[in-house]
Amino acid sequence: MLPKLRSIYAKWDILLFVAILLIIILIRYNVEILDGSEFNMLARNVENASLVRNTGDTEDTEGCQGSKKQKIVFLKTHKCASSSLQNIFFRFGEKYQLNFVLPYYGGHQLYGRRNRFSQSLLGPKARDLHYSILCLHTRWDYQEMEKVMGEGEKTTYITMLRDPVDVFESQWEYYGHEKMFGMTIDEFAVGGKITDRKVDRRIGKNQMLWDLGLDEIDDEEMVRKKIEDIEDKFNLVMILENFEESLILMRNSLCWDYSDITSLKLNARKSENSTMKESTRLLLREVLRSDYMLYNHFLAIFQQKMTDFGSENMKEELEKLAEANNEVAQNCEIDLTENKYLRGDARWWGPGLMGYKVDNEKEECKLMAMPEMSYVERVRKIQVERENKKYK
Numbered sequence: 537m538l539p540k541l542r543s544i545y546a547k548w549d550i551l552l553f554v555a556i557l558l559i560i561i562l563i564r565y566n567v568e569i570l571d572g573s574e575f576n577m578l579a580r581n582v583e584n585a586s587l588v589r590n591t592g593d594t595e596d597t598e599g600c601q602g603s604k605k606q607k608i609v610f611l612k613t614h615k616c617a618s619s620s621l622q623n624i625f626f627r628f629g630e631k632y633q634l635n636f637v638l639p640y641y642g643g644h645q646l647y648g649r650r651n652r653f654s655q656s657l658l659g660p661k662a663r664d665l666h667y668s669i670l671c672l673h674t675r676w677d678y679q680e681m682e683k684v685m686g687e688g689e690k691t692t693y694i695t696m697l698r699d700p701v702d703v704f705e706s707q708w709e710y711y712g713h714e715k716m717f718g719m720t721i722d723e724f725a726v727g728g729k730i731t732d733r734k735v736d737r738r739i740g741k742n743q744m745l746w747d748l749g750l751d752e753i754d755d756e757e758m759v760r761k762k763i764e765d766i767e768d769k770f771n772l773v774m775i776l777e778n779f780e781e782s783l784i785l786m787r788n789s790l791c792w793d794y795s796d797i798t799s800l801k802l803n804a805r806k807s808e809n810s811t812m813k814e815s816t817r818l819l820l821r822e823v824l825r826s827d828y829m830l831y832n833h834f835l836a837i838f839q840q841k842m843t844d845f846g847s848e849n850m851k852e853e854l855e856k857l858a859e860a861n862n863e864v865a866q867n868c869e870i871d872l873t874e875n876k877y878l879r880g881d882a883r884w885w886g887p888g889l890m891g892y893k894v895d896n897e898k899e900e901c902k903l904m905a906m907p908e909m910s911y912v913e914r915v916r917k918i919q920v921e922r923e924n925k926k927y928k
Contacts, residue, residue: 600791606634608790609681610671611695613747614739615706617776618673618696619908620799625671626911627903628796633922634668636915637684644912646674651738652749653677655684665923672912676749678769692790693769695748697834698776700827701820703743705812711739721812725819742827759826763833773834778842784853785841794853794860800904868901 610625612618629636639646640659648654653674658665667684685691708714708721717724740746742753748766752758766773772789774782783797790796821828842850906914 600788604632604792604796605692605790606632606668607685607689607691608669608671609685609691609693610669611676611693611748611770612671612673613696613698613703613744614673615703615710616696616698616744617779621696622671622908623904623906623911624797624799625669626906626915627900628792629669630903630915630918635665635919637667637670637672638912638916638919639672642916644672644909646670646672647738650751651675653680655680658684675747678765692771694772694774694786694789695766695770696774696776696782697744697831700742700744700824700831701812701817703827704741704820704824707739707743713739721820722816725816725823741823744827745830748830753826756826756829759829763830766830767833767837773838775835775838778838780854780857781842781850782838784850784857785838785845787853787857788845794856797857798860798864798904864901864904868898868904 608625610618610621612622626636628634637646637658639657646653646657648657653676666686670681670685682691705721708724713724714720719727738746745753745759745762748762750758750762772786774786776782783799786792787794787797903911
């Protein structure tokens with residue numbers, strides 16, 4: 537009996553020795569990998585994240601295995617907090633040295649034939665670039681966007697919706713439509729059959745559907761087909777009224793860190809409090825019926841996603857996001873300031889806006905408050921310099 541036991545113990549000793557040896561080899565192998573290019577990338581990431589501790593990492597994100605998604609189309613809808621989200625994508629792309637889809641002839645929007653997105657807007661060398669993020673104002677055209685982002689590659693499509701009456705009121709003030717139409721918003725609501733695209737071809741009623749590529753914005757059947765198409769193509773449709781919750785769902789969808797989704801409220805009007813009469817709001821709900829079909833459909837989907845995510849999980853992640861935003865606020869002395877008092881790269885385009893004065897020399901702080909046009913030019917300069925280095 538004893539010789540048999542000794543034989544069994546001897547076999548276990550050999551197996552234990554082999555296991556320890558394999559562990560040592562694996563550890564050495566991983567260290568060697570980290571000593572190379574991945575170590576340099578890690579060092580850059582640590583430097584770029586200096587403002588915010590990682591209060592959560594991609595391994596904690598459900599369905600993620602440690603890799604952040606970098607192929608993204610963010611359809612930037614008008615007056616839906618899209619500038620704040622765009623700034624998040626700009627900072628993320630710059631941090632990881634990604635290429636943005638930019639118009640070849642300058643500017644900060646991508647409107648081609650019939651005001652739609654087109655690959656031709658990117659110039660003759662567009663096919664030579666590997667694009668990662670599209671987040672400028674444009675009209676959605678899935679086929680053209682797939683050509684640019686790489687057909688067959690997995691691109692994440694994201695957009696943001698908002699209560700249509702609030703969208704309409706915000707754009708009415710921002711774009712000066714009272715002067716343009718020669719009537720008040722109350723008068724417009726009463727005569728809502730006005731074909732307003734002849735007055736302002738890019739901004740008008742049912743704006744979200746128009747941004748999403750639909751021309752027949754008053755055709756109920758076409759609206760239904762467009763809603764089905766959006767549900768099929770988009771990975772996440774966020775809701776402005778649940779902005780922070782939307783960011784949490786986006787973080788999980790993209791496998792990002794909390795530090796990647798810190799933000800300020802950008803391109804906001806001085807007063808966001810509605811002065812609209814309730815009677816006008818009710819009339820506009822009928823005028824904007826098509827956009828409400830869109831909004832209510834995706835609001836229901838969003839609410840189901842929230843339920844599936846779980847209230848406790850959401851509460852915990854919102855606390856972590858708040859912690860990350862508070863840390864940025866403490867590190868970056870940022871003051872909310874009327875736009876008319878700002879100068880240079882800090883000044884926004886548009887009337888009655890609020891911006892941020894940054895009393896801090898840290899570049900990361902300035903980027904968080906940087907207006908859209910300034911950031912587009914910054915990104916364009918970075919990409920031109922990066923491409924020029926390839927041919928030296």
